[in-house]
Amino acid sequence: MEREHAPLEGVTTLWYRRAHRKWFGGVTRYYTPFISPTKEHVFTKRELREIAPAANAGVPLVPQLLARNAEDFLWAASALADMGYGEVNLNLGCPSGTVCAKGKGAGFLAAPEELDRFLETVFSRCPVAVSIKTRLGTEDPAEFGRLLEIYDQYPVRRLIIHPRVRKDQYRGRPRLAAFRDAAGRSRAPVCYNGDLCTAADAVAFRARFPGVGAVMLGRGLVGDPALARKLAGGPPASRAELEGFTAELYEAYSSGYGSRHSAVPRMKELWSFLICLFRDGGKHAKAIRKAKSPAEYEDRAAAVFRELELAADLRPDWTDMDWKGWSE
Numbered sequence: 593m594e595r596e597h598a599p600l601e602g603v604t605t606l607w608y609r610r611a612h613r614k615w616f617g618g619v620t621r622y623y624t625p626f627i628s629p630t631k632e633h634v635f636t637k638r639e640l641r642e643i644a645p646a647a648n649a650g651v652p653l654v655p656q657l658l659a660r661n662a663e664d665f666l667w668a669a670s671a672l673a674d675m676g677y678g679e680v681n682l683n684l685g686c687p688s689g690t691v692c693a694k695g696k697g698a699g700f701l702a703a704p705e706e707l708d709r710f711l712e713t714v715f716s717r718c719p720v721a722v723s724i725k726t727r728l729g730t731e732d733p734a735e736f737g738r739l740l741e742i743y744d745q746y747p748v749r750r751l752i753i754h755p756r757v758r759k760d761q762y763r764g765r766p767r768l769a770a771f772r773d774a775a776g777r778s779r780a781p782v783c784y785n786g787d788l789c790t791a792a793d794a795v796a797f798r799a800r801f802p803g804v805g806a807v808m809l810g811r812g813l814v815g816d817p818a819l820a821r822k823l824a825g826g827p828p829a830s831r832a833e834l835e836g837f838t839a840e841l842y843e844a845y846s847s848g849y850g851s852r853h854s855a856v857p858r859m860k861e862l863w864s865f866l867i868c869l870f871r872d873g874g875k876h877a878k879a880i881r882k883a884k885s886p887a888e889y890e891d892r893a894a895a896v897f898r899e900l901e902l903a904a905d906l907r908p909d910w911t912d913m914d915w916k917g918w919s920e
């Protein structure tokens with residue numbers, strides 16, 4: 593089964609992906625957080641840094657684009673093709689208010705006929721393969737019937753389905769009955785995404801959906817960076833690896849952003865997920881979140897490794913899923 597690393601804006605940066613690949617691996621493919629091409633048809637300095645082929649050498653990477661205008665999408669896809677990328681991913685899943693208000697991300701799903709015209713233009717001229725990351729709709733999973741009819745007209749490289757609708761945001765359980773239906777009908781190979789947090793979740797998923805050849809892991813993989821490696825038969829994360837990984841990433845952020853001060857917010861965000869690997873980490877998580885200086889952050893991160901017990905498969909508190917208990 594393929595194991596993809598989901599994009600998380602603010603977390604799965606260039607430096608994160610590089611360090612993750614080096615320390616843990618097990619991931620078939622990484623995606624960049626979304627890049628939103630503008631009418632001016634220039635990448636920002638930050639976007640260029642994120643996608644520079646030399647900086648991503650050795651990391652199998654698919655750049656993700658968020659667009660509603662086919663010409664803007666095609667401009668970006670061509671520029672990425674010139675850099676050597678063979679695939680771009682279209683974001684039709686982002687539920688955020690500002691994105692959807694512009695009719696992008698999951699907001700585009702509210703206009704299926706316009707989406708069809710967009711895809712017709714994109715697929716007739718795009719110089720690289722296009723995969724799609726989608727939700728089931730905006731309000732009601734029944735919207736997916738028409739959306740899938742549209743996707744099925746085009747040679748979509750991979751259809752990544754996060755089986756929630758836009759109004760679900762990330763709440764509640766993924767809508768698995770709708771996913772089963774969609775996966776059975778899609779012409780494109782399907783990749784499942786949503787709430788797979790532990791190796792046991794993924795094993796239960798595989799047993800339930802043996803025909804689905806790929807899973808995309810997001811928060812669960814950031815929270816347990818060895819999750820993909822474990823699914824590939826490898827060992828869990830050791831304390832030394834986690835220490836090495838976080839220390840290296842902190843250094844990379846410090847030099848990438850020019851100061852330790854700028855590195856701290858990135859590390860705090862990472863720790864908000866990573867803390868779930870440690871037993872009874874609540875107080876330590878709060879202390880890291882409240883660190884006011886690089887020195888405070890460094891002390892508090894060191895305290896986690898010094899004081900807390902590593903737990904192999906703790907379920908993070910952002911999910912109430914119990915995959916093993918689910919019947920067909």
Ligand SMILES: Cc1cc2nc3c(=O)[nH]c(=O)nc-3n(C[C@H](O)[C@H](O)[C@H](O)COP(=O)(O)O)c2cc1C
Nearest residue numbers: 598599600601625626683786787788809810811812
């Ligand atoms: C902080 C955060 C940032 C995200 N940024 C992106 C993004 O840039 N592009 C995207 O397609 N999805 C983004 N997502 C959604 C994730 O890729 C993924 O679809 C979602 O977290 C569900 O998968 P999971 O349950 O495995 O985490 C983001 C999610 C979070 C929590």
